[in-house]
Amino acid sequence: MKALIDEWKHMISGKTVFILLLAPIIVSVVFGYVFKNNQINEAPVAIIDQDHSSYSSQLINKLDASQYVNVKSVYENNVDPNMLLYNEKYFAVIYLPSGMEANRMQGKQSNIGFYVDNTVSQATGNLRTGVTEVITAENATLAAGSLKASGLTDGQISGMTSNMVVQQRLLYNPTNSTMMSSVLGFVNTVMLSLIAGAALSIIPRLRVEGRLQEEMQNPMGILLRVLPYALVGCISFFLSIGLLKQVGGLRFEAGMLQMLIPFMLYTTTLSLFAMVIGWTAPNPDKASGRIMLLMMPSFLLSGAQLPVAMLPGPLQVVGHILPLTWHFKFLRGMGFRGGELRYFIPELGGILILMSVFAAIIFILMVIEKRKLSKMEAKEAEVPVPQQQTLAHS
Template sequence: MRAFLEEWKLMISSKFVLKAMLTPLIVSVFFGYLYSHNQINKTSIAVIDEDNSLYSQQLINKVNASQYIDVKSILHQAVDPEMLLANEKYVAVLYLPHGLEQNRYQGKQSNIGFLVDFSVPSATGNLRSAMAEIISLENSTAPTVGKLKALGLTDDQISATISNLSLQQRSLFNPTSDNLNVIGFGYITIVSLGIIYGATLTIVPRLREEGRLADDLKQPIGLYLRVIPYTIVYMIVMILTMAALKQIGGLRFVANPLEYMLPFGLFCLISAWFGMLIGWNAKNPLSAAGRAQQLISPAFLLTGVISPIILFPEPIQIMSNMIPATWYFKFFRGMGLRGGSLTYYWEELGVFLLMLAVIFSLLGLLIMKELKKRNQTQMEETLEANEPILLIDTKK
């Protein structure tokens, strides 16, 4: 009983009760807001309208009126659908062939293509069913239906006789919805990312604790280069991991390996410097290493590994775009799953270079601040050492 009372008093006097009450509440509010939309509405698609007729425009308007579809672009010339899907600006491409309106009123069948990006399968469920419903409704209101009814055919006979519009759906890039290509690869990448964070977070606190930080600050480039060994090891480990997943687990990876190394190398370097930046002001290496979880959790929740980013509220999507792993997974889906060329991704490369420049500059500011602080401390110590000592004559 004495031990119980002792622990009870210790618990009451500490911050345990406050943390125990606030942590679940804060997490509940965050997840409630994160998944407040419940489903994906207004998924962006592009339309290739080669017919460019009154009926094709009417059909596009009906598609755009669906609560699940948002027609972002309409093109009237042949375009490679895979190029449109490369940068994830669109989730699907709808193809309306030449002669659509003419076939409609002549009772001839037209094949409508619907190519869906399956690199994020959970983002396409409502999209496909909505498109199927629209085409089904169009077939039920075809002009030739009235003629068939006049001939005495029943609704079932008419449905079996006519299908004016035929929707040809294709699931691209991950047609079997293999979770290894999405969740599996994402989980392995982020867990491995925790290892490099654990190392780079502790660099500056370790040097400070060992009394060696002042020497490194005299040559700042050396401090920047301290992350390179961890970056190289992380790159080698991830390359071997992808090779093992491809050979054993059937991971889809169709990118040009040499082209893929550029964004992958930038991602590794950004992650290493970002870890150093976050751990800079930690009191000791142990305290710095504890911050790794604060970097891993957002990377796992907000980068599209568990849920598609378009499911989140807009402020969360903006926050997601500030995480380096979000852009790396875009590269993996674009080049690794879709087989896109590096030339499709100059915008994403620009984001990586901007992140690199910002983190490099912030580290530079911290180095200058640390140098200024140390110089000021040394100056104060010098002044104290040179301060004249006032001697008191005791004979008087």
């Protein structure tokens, strides 16, 4: 009983009570808000209309009217579906072949292409259901009985009632392999903690060693300190993916030389972000505790746990501040979908802007740190003056 009372006094003497009470509430609110959209009802799709007919326009409108489908773009010319799926602008591409209206009038089948990006399978389940419902409804518009009475053969009736057949292809991850989702997400989370954890302690370590003021005389030198961690992290990514391909059968289409640029940009940007977070920590031990400020948002908002499109709008915007969000864009677009680096100029520009912002923040923090140190030196210089005057009078 005495031990129990002693432990209770120890607990209420600090912040433990508030942490135990508030942390579950905060986590419940955050997770409840993040995962409130458990499905996507308006999945963006592109349609390649090769028929250019009145009926193809009607069918496009019916698809767009589905609660699960958002026809974002219609292309009149033939386009490679992969080109439209590389950058995650669309979740699927629907291909309407030429002669579709004529085939419907003649009772012939038309094969509609339905190219689904299955690297984000959580986001495409309802989309596939919606497209199937629309096509099924179109095929059932004519009654089989009245067609039979008109003298049509069974083959013609089948063509009229099942005039369109959706040929669905699950692209990039047809087997729903967890290697491309959970496993790679876990690997990236571990890598993030290792790289960011090392970069977090750079400035606090220099501060403890008394070298920070001297090092800040060369601002670029401060920034360059993240490169060793970025380079080792980049190498580690290559090794991890190689092992996952050999041991786990990971499907990874991008060439390693092409992935070198986005990998290095990611690890460098991540290291700079970690340096910003750890800058004000008084020592490395205090800095290491801040890793959760980076890990938790990255885990929730970058696409590691669920597709970014399923997040609330404001959180999608916040997610673009996280380097891991851009990393997954390259990883999925180039590694999983096989897109070449030239297709990702906007993403390269985005992560370069993010890197520049973090570098600018570090320069601002250096200016603030220099002013703080100058004030401290000025105060220290003023202290001996009164003491010297007192000795002279005595």
